[in-house]
Amino acid sequence: MRAKEIKSEIRIIGIDDSPFKKGKKQKVLVIGAVFRGGKWLEGVLSTKVTLDGLDATNKIANMINKSKHKGQLQIIMINGIAVAGFNVIDIKKLYEKTGLPVIVLMRKKPKMNEIKKALKHFKDKQKRLNIIEKAGDIYPCGKVYFQCYGIKNKLAEKVIKISSTHSLIPEPIRVAHMIGSGVILGESKGRV
Amino acid sequence: MRAKEIKSEIRIIGIDDSPFKKGKKQKVLVIGAVFRGGKWLEGVLSTKVTLDGLDATNKIANMINKSKHKGQLQIIMINGIAVAGFNVIDIKKLYEKTGLPVIVLMRKKPKMNEIKKALKHFKDKQKRLNIIEKAGDIYPCGKVYFQCYGIKNKLAEKVIKISSTHSLIPEPIRVAHMIGSGVILGESKGRV
Numbered sequence: 475m476r477a478k479e480i481k482s483e484i485r486i487i488g489i490d491d492s493p494f495k496k497g498k499k500q501k502v503l504v505i506g507a508v509f510r511g512g513k514w515l516e517g518v519l520s521t522k523v524t525l526d527g528l529d530a531t532n533k534i535a536n537m538i539n540k541s542k543h544k545g546q547l548q549i550i551m552i553n554g555i556a557v558a559g560f561n562v563i564d565i566k567k568l569y570e571k572t573g574l575p576v577i578v579l580m581r582k583k584p585k586m587n588e589i590k591k592a593l594k595h596f597k598d599k600q601k602r603l604n605i606i607e608k609a610g611d612i613y614p615c616g617k618v619y620f621q622c623y624g625i626k627n628k629l630a631e632k633v634i635k636i637s638s639t640h641s642l643i644p645e646p647i648r649v650a651h652m653i654g655s656g657v658i659l660g661e662s663k664g665r666v
Numbered sequence: 667m668r669a670k671e672i673k674s675e676i677r678i679i680g681i682d683d684s685p686f687k688k689g690k691k692q693k694v695l696v697i698g699a700v701f702r703g704g705k706w707l708e709g710v711l712s713t714k715v716t717l718d719g720l721d722a723t724n725k726i727a728n729m730i731n732k733s734k735h736k737g738q739l740q741i742i743m744i745n746g747i748a749v750a751g752f753n754v755i756d757i758k759k760l761y762e763k764t765g766l767p768v769i770v771l772m773r774k775k776p777k778m779n780e781i782k783k784a785l786k787h788f789k790d791k792q793k794r795l796n797i798i799e800k801a802g803d804i805y806p807c808g809k810v811y812f813q814c815y816g817i818k819n820k821l822a823e824k825v826i827k828i829s830s831t832h833s834l835i836p837e838p839i840r841v842a843h844m845i846g847s848g849v850i851l852g853e854s855k856g857r858v
Contacts, residue, residue, distance in 0.1 A: 503849070514832050515707070515841055518848025541853055640706050649707055653845050656710025657695070661733055 488646025492654030502558035512639030535571035575624035680838025684846030694750035704831030727763035767816035
């Protein structure tokens with residue numbers, strides 16, 4: 475992606491999961507909000523992934539690839555590297571499967587020692603850690619942090635800034651979060 | 667509601683139902699999209715109502731009354747007088763229960779003889795017809811039509827125009843429709 479392609483109405487899909495009950499084996503609703511930059515919603519996609527599973531990368535890639543919006547989409551934004559517990563997203567694979575650059579947005583800088591601790595009960599913890607680690611360097615941008623793949627970090631920063639029109643969080647992610655929690659809980663709650 | 671209260675960022679809740687399979691007795695997801703005028707989404711509410719039941723008025727009133735957005739909301743917009751099949755909404759009762767004026771938006775002018783035909787298999791068809799008929803006069807506004815309660819039709823027209831920022835349909839209703847169909851079908855489809 476080149477700088478001149480980043481217009482204020484760049485089509486972004488923002489992805490976030492929904493609230494779920496801990497412990498119980500279940501499918502968790504994941505929302506994709508198709509936005510024109512930080513301006514308005516053009517479409518809503520959804521899929522379901524396994525709590526603490528490893529199917530999120532494929533499920534999200536399929537959700538995007540089969541969408542009527544695919545041809546216009548220019549970038550994927552995810553709220554954190556994992557959905558539905560520790561269903562970690564392989565952003566290189568997601569880029570390869572969709573052909574779209576990926577930005578992982580984080581409100582706080584993740585602490586690797588805490589992640590390792592949380593993963594210790596997983597039999598395949600090393601596999602999950604590898605996916606997290608290969609997501610690459612973490613960059614600051616205003617009050618948030620991000621990782622990216624298929625796009626240079628300076629351009630990713632520009633996309634984050636262009637789309638953060640109503641809060642510190644890019645609008646496609648903020649809205650995906652509200653939809654997921656509003657549908658599951660009856661009212662959207664909590665910060666992204 | 668007075669004319670001076672209708673600002674471009676007036677807080678509106680747009681309500682629409684979600685796709686469902688005909689015939690099967692079921693609960694149908696209803697979405698409330700809390701908007702600042704036609705500009706941006708502030709919250710998502712949801713409830714479930716019975717297909718062809720008569721619980722929509724109470725369910726929607728409760729969804730609104732218990733919301734943290736209640737204090738700021740100034741108007742309710744519904745996509746048509748019924749949700750979930752023929753679960754007709756009593757707009758006078760909805761106004762009385764919430765204290766908020768109600769606008770019913772319609773893409774086409776409804777034909778009473780077709781409605782009567784569709785209702786003929788309902789044992790309580792007269793009750794449902796009464797609710798529909800007491801919703802009052804139908805006014806045109808651009809290419810859409812509306813009914814209203816608790817607000818004068820000229821002011822309702824102003825609210826519809828202010829909030830129709832990206833299509834012929836007010837943004838709160840357009841987005842509620844996209845959320846409902848995106849969550850149920852996997853991708854938002856169909857016109858409002």
